[in-house]
Amino acid sequence: MACPFSHNASVELNPAILSLEWLLGAWESDRPGEGTFPSIKPFHYTEKLHFSHVGQPVINFMFNAFHAESNKPMHRECGFIRMQQGTNRVAFIIAQNSGLVEIEEGELTGQQLNLQTHKLDRISFAKEPHVKQICRVFKLLPDGRLEQTVSMATDNQPLTQHLHITYHRSS
Numbered sequence: 001m002a003c004p005f006s007h008n009a010s011v012e013l014n015p016a017i018l019s020l021e022w023l024l025g026a027w028e029s030d031r032p033g034e035g036t037f038p039s040i041k042p043f044h045y046t047e048k049l050h051f052s053h054v055g056q057p058v059i060n061f062m063f064n065a066f067h068a069e070s071n072k073p074m075h076r077e078c079g080f081i082r083m084q085q086g087t088n089r090v091a092f093i094i095a096q097n098s099g100l101v102e103i104e105e106g107e108l109t110g111q112q113l114n115l116q117t118h119k120l121d122r123i124s125f126a127k128e129p130h131v132k133q134i135c136r137v138f139k140l141l142p143d144g145r146l147e148q149t150v151s152m153a154t155d156n157q158p159l160t161q162h163l164h165i166t167y168h169r170s171s
C-alpha cells in the first residue's frame with residue numbers, strides 16, 4: 001500500500017535538502033538487526049524506514065521495528081529532518097513510541113550522518129532506566145545498502161551500542 005503521506009512524484013525536491021536525496025524512499029532490513037546493551041538480553045529485530053518530502057526544506061521520516069520471529073510491532077519513531085542553510089549541519093526532530101522526544105544534531109559528510117542528542121525529554125511516567133544520550137550514525141554503503149548504528153547512555157550505563165542494522169531499498 002502506498003504511504004498516504006508520501007510526496008507526489010511531481011513535487012520538486014527543495015534545494016535545501018538536495019544533499020540528503022540519497023536517504024529518500026523506503027528501506028527494509030536485509031537481515032535481522034542486532035540489539036545489545038549490557039543490561040538486557042541480546043535480541044534480533046527487523047525494521048522498515050520511510051523518508052519522504054512534500055517540497056518543503058524538510059524530510060519526513062517513519063521508522064518501524066518488528067520482532068524478528070513473530071513480526072510483532074516494537075519500537076517506532078517518526079519525525080523530521082532539517083539542514084542548516086549553507087552548511088552540513090543536520091537536525092533530526094524525533095518522537096519515539098516509548099515516550100521519548102528528542103532533537104539530534106550533527107553533520108553530513110558525503111553520504112554519512114553522524115548525530116548526537118542535542119535535547120531530550122520524556123513523558124512523566126516513562127519506563128526506567130531513563131535514556132540520557134543517544135549517538136546515531138546513518139551510512140550509505142558502497143553496495144547501496146543503508147546502515148544504522150545507535151548507541152545510548154542511560155541512568156545506569158555509559159554510552160554503549162544498542163542497535164546495528166543494514167537495509168536495502170524496497171522502493
Ligand code: HEM
Pocket residue numbers: 035037039040041043045065066067074075100128129130131134150152154162163
Ligand atoms: C533510539 C532508539 C532507541 C532507544 C533510545 C532505546 C532505548 C532503550 C532502553 C533505555 C532500554 C532499556 C535498557 C535497560 O534496561 O538497561 C531498551 C531496551 C530494549 N530495546 Fe531499545 N531503544 C531504541 C530502539 C530500539 C529498537 C529499534 C528496538 C527494536 C525492536 C529496540 C528493542 C529493545 C528491546 C527488545 C529491549 C529490551 C527489552 C525492553 O526493555 O523492552 N529498541 N531500549
